[in-house]
Amino acid sequence: MSIHARFFLDRGDFTLDVDLEIPGRGVTALFGRSGSGKTTVLRCLAGLERIREARLTFNGETWQDDTQWLPVHKRPLGYVFQEASLFPHLRVRDNLLYGFKRLAPEQRRLELDEVANLLGLADLLARYPDELSGGQRQRVSIGRALLTSPRLLLMDEPMASLDVTSKGEILPYLERLRDELSIPVVYVSHSIEEVARLADHMVLMENGRALAQGPLQTLLTRTDLPLAHSEQASAVIQGTVAAHHADDHLTELAFSGGRLLVSQQDRPIGAPLRVRILARDVSVALNRPDSSSVLNPIPVRITQISDDPHPGHVILNLVVGDYQLLARISARSRRQLDLSPGQSVWAMVKGVAVA
Numbered sequence: 001m002s003i004h005a006r007f008f009l010d011r012g013d014f015t016l017d018v019d020l021e022i023p024g025r026g027v028t029a030l031f032g033r034s035g036s037g038k039t040t041v042l043r044c045l046a047g048l049e050r051i052r053e054a055r056l057t058f059n060g061e062t063w064q065d066d067t068q069w070l071p072v073h074k075r076p077l078g079y080v081f082q083e084a085s086l087f088p089h090l091r092v093r094d095n096l097l098y099g100f101k102r103l104a105p106e107q108r109r110l111e112l113d114e115v116a117n118l119l120g121l122a123d124l125l126a127r128y129p130d131e132l133s134g135g136q137r138q139r140v141s142i143g144r145a146l147l148t149s150p151r152l153l154l155m156d157e158p159m160a161s162l163d164v165t166s167k168g169e170i171l172p173y174l175e176r177l178r179d180e181l182s183i184p185v186v187y188v189s190h191s192i193e194e195v196a197r198l199a200d201h202m203v204l205m206e207n208g209r210a211l212a213q214g215p216l217q218t219l220l221t222r223t224d225l226p227l228a229h230s231e232q233a234s235a236v237i238q239g240t241v242a243a244h245h246a247d248d249h250l251t252e253l254a255f256s257g258g259r260l261l262v263s264q265q266d267r268p269i270g271a272p273l274r275v276r277i278l279a280r281d282v283s284v285a286l287n288r289p290d291s292s293s294v295l296n297p298i299p300v301r302i303t304q305i306s307d308d309p310h311p312g313h314v315i316l317n318l319v320v321g322d323y324q325l326l327a328r329i330s331a332r333s334r335r336q337l338d339l340s341p342g343q344s345v346w347a348m349v350k351g352v353a354v355a
Helices: 038-046 092-100 112-118 134-146 164-180 192-198 216-221 331-337
Strands: 002-010 015-023 027-031 053-058 061-064 077-080 152-156 185-189 201-206 209-215 234-245 250-255 258-263 272-278 282-285 296-307 313-320 323-330 344-349
Touching (some): 015 038, 027 038, 038 152, 038 201, 134 152, 164 192, 185 192, 192 216, 192 234, 192 272, 209 216, 216 323, 234 258, 250 272, 282 313, 296 323, 313 344
Parallel strands (some): 027 201, 152 185
Antiparallel strands (some): 002 015, 002 053, 201 209, 282 344, 313 323
16 A cells, blocks of 8 residues: 655746655655745645646555546545634534535544544534634644545644644644554654654655655665754654653663663553654763763664764764664764774763654
8 A cells, every 4th residue: 555646847946856655554754944845745645736747646546647637626635734724613513523524424434522532622622713722723623634534644734833832732642643543644844853753754855856765764864865964863763661760750662772761751561652862962982881871871883984064073873673873973082982884882872852
């Protein structure tokens, strides 16, 4: 199951030229700077841009090619915009049910109670939009899209207009969508923090083209791509909650390469947990230090050493279990430790962000 999209659009001052293979499940992030073509790709997937040179197949069904074009209203998709755009004269319940009521009963795959519980809206159904926070309004917008029973969900920077508090409120619900829905989600964002927390797959956009596409963990740590050399260069690790250390306000994460201590999490033992580790928060040592304030020493192997745009620094690719980490260290430290690819060292992880 997958989505294959081939789009070519020439507007004179901007050209979109992409050939994408999007997994049929999970969250695929379209990531890049403003003007890179992310929203244009989303509009093409939705059928809002009718272009001649295009081919789009969804799980084997042809939505567009040289001879046919499925109009927007016949594409089984939901679209969530930057602004919630709720009907101000309708209560939350009626906003949610707006598209649902227009579906034939046999086409309804999600019910109001199910979506309201998924998005934490059960206690808000009687309110009007002007009685909601920004994050609550956006959750209603997402719920309204889900209640059209889409087979594909498109989200165009749904948190771009929210403040930090509202973003923190809505992110856990987006994680639930990722974990509990079986439909693919294409998520546009220019925030690497959002992408690292939500996405499984990523398309890196630049100047109307797909610079790279593939699993999130792979693209974040590829040193031939700009992400690994940015100020926010990082890697993500997926594991499960192994233990809680209440006295120290810490939670222990188990993953294929060992264990990590992170800030205390309100999740049960065995629950999935994803963390993000910034390259600037990783140092290396030839031997495991006997005394250190760093909570997370991890045995790793150096697979690659790359020059870095930050003057006087290099980037180390470190393999641990099934994952890659990045470490940004000084070129002087690299020389003093005589580091080289293939060498086994200790990664000293100073900071771990729950992603």
